[in-house]
Amino acid sequence: MEKIYIVAGGPERLLPDLQEANNEEITWVGVDRGVIYLAERHLPMAEAIGDFDSITAMEREELQSRHRGLKIFPSDKDKTDTELAVDWAISRKPGLIRIYGATGGRLDHFFANIYLLMKQFESSIPMELEDSCNFIKLLPPGQHVIKEDDTYPYISFVPVASNVEGLTLEGFKYPLENRHIPFGSTLCISNELIHHTGTVSFAGGILMMIRSRDETK
Template sequence: MDDWTTIHIVAGGPKELIPDLSPSHREGIFWIAVDKGVKYLMDEGIVPNMAVGDFDSISEKEREIYEQTVPLFKIYEKEKDETDLDIALSFALEKKPKIIRIFGATGGRIDHLMANISLLIKPLQINGPLIELIDRQNLIQVKGPGQYVLKRKLDKPYISFIPLTNKIAGLTLKGFKYPLEDRQIPFGSTLCISNELIQEYGTYSFEKGILLVIESSDG
């Protein structure tokens, strides 16, 4: 397969939660549509490189048109062991990009949202690329132990750190309104909700665990 540094996956969540996919952000991107995401992209004038899913959320006529237009159109049975997004992400990881951004994967059913967030753990298991799950209000990442730099975003000023494992060991936050130094954060703690950067850049680091990092706005 060709080398791509950036892959965008557009799933079939509520369209109103998908940020603007304007022409200025389309160059050099490999696009994967998931189920109804193919309609969202085609309506925006973007022909995805690949579309995967059971396509039960679009009409038969739409499916036939898209199947003739999209270079790689893969139809799966509705009853299967993985979600459509899981399948799309596996394809994306095979291409070994530097970053994968996922849109249209929030809103609607809570079980779908939780499953989609859990998929962000996949690249940690293979030392894979950065993955971001993005909607109009949130940018979500999952991180393993290490030190990271965050740039302040005026449109997403709130930053929350949520343990996904039994505990986060040695969490340190610098450049934040509420700094921390070598703290143990247990699963279920709300200590690190709605923090803010007080300078252009801040850092966070931890020694053990898996951390959900959410940059968000009120709307």
Template sequence: MIIHLVAGGPTNLLPHLQAYDGEDVCWVGVDRGVLALLDAGIMPKRAFGDFDSIDEQELQQLKNKLPHIDIWPAEKDQTDTDIALDWALEQKATKIRLFGVTGGRLDHLFGNVQLLFKGKDGQIELIDRQNVVTLYRSGEHTVKNEGNYSYISFIPMTPIRALTLRGFKYPLNAHDIPLGSTLCVSNELIHHFGTFSFTEGILMMIRSKDEK
């Protein structure tokens, strides 16, 4: 099963959500993200949040429309997106995509990036109009050339030992990457697929495209 979580970030940064729909997809709204889903013509199967960003009339309409809505107190130890993600992980989803989690407040953005640590390699994706962000632990991983996302960057979340890039415009061979390095920003694939491997650390991969 694939679970898509749509949070309440700026809607102008959302990709076309219908393009990610499918029979094996479960849509979940997070706080104001429920409204973004309904505006896109998608009925979420569940909704989570304190819903402090919508008024009482909107909340009552959601209660009448949605099959499952979990309302949490505004004062709690997790963000709404974190709560929804924990539920998605409990469902043993093979892929979890987070939408509406970029833009606006930087504390929300960095908090949402931290949520990627909860998943297995590449299991959780953070997606907006121009970017797909995933995390990987040590080992060898394959990345396909998907055309739209021309640029691939690797950001060290911890010191990285022996990073090797094959099939890339700028290859590397067993190169150590310290925290704070920008060496692996804005690379590109030169074949249908490439590989990246490292022996120690946690690496963020960001696939990006320019705004047209």
């Protein structure tokens, strides 16, 4: 099934190796300066979306000559460029949507991009956000199996928008059993698996899982 990877225009230094992520199942979408990032890596774009206010006139002219399907939106609009790209991706009904280039730089855009992941609950399409040091996804109530991943050894859980009820962590260095986690709590920051897999279960709320590694590694 098709997977859609969106590359937004966040700081380039925070991008992971996009070439490594590429395969025949991937449909690439460039957003604003993310179009430049994809072009420089010779990755094919199905769509190029944005107001392109973060690139020079010369870069924009070159992009238009290379990519006839460039979708240019006005700067004054009701949705961010990244949300426009996510909505386009949802319309394709893929098996997965992953967003790169959505962290670092302006905090307002970063928080907006985190909350774009909420669209997975309306669309029933899994969504993820990844940069060079972090992997983020939102978990609905229920039980989730978390597999060991040496790339991201640290695992944090953060309530999103509301409290999380009945959180149980098994197979982790710091286990929990049926705990109420209030919105804004830092209790579940920086945990680690102690087995090859662990389980996360909770009865209510939405949990953001952040898998991380140290930037120096």
